Amino acid sequence: MKQFAIKRLYSYFETTSQEAKDNIFDEKIATFDEELRVLLEKYDFRYICDDTRFITAQQMSVQKCEQCNHLMVNRDKNPMRFNKEDLWIDLDTDYNFIIWDGGSYEGKELCMDCLPIGHRWGYSS
Ligand SMILES: [Zn+2]
Known part of the structure; x- marks a missing residue:
């Protein structure tokens, strides 16, 4: 077939x-x-x-994780993630695995994989 x-x-x-x-x-x-x-x-x-697509890093709180360098959006600073109308694409659906969730922890900006489990935006929380 x-x-x-x-x-x-x-x-x-x-x-x-x-x-x-x-x-x-x-x-x-x-x-x-x-x-x-x-x-x-x-x-x-x-x-x-x-x-x-160009993502304004500071405006959308997108950066590389300080521990593993994976792209992440700091959900502590941008809890709503991306605005679909501004980018003409749905980053939350199409790029969700490209730009991971992340947050702030003990002075560092970490992706969901590097955040502690108990953190609000941690992978397993
Ligand atoms: Zn990381």
């Missing part, structure tokens, strides 16, 4: 609001996209689509 295997790929890079405003990495993204398409074809994948 025929099947279609759909593969999703997530990645990110760090930039600044000014760099985003000035589009200084447009060429870098275009070159990457073209190389990715060539690589996909090499392995008989058919390219369908991609998109790039």
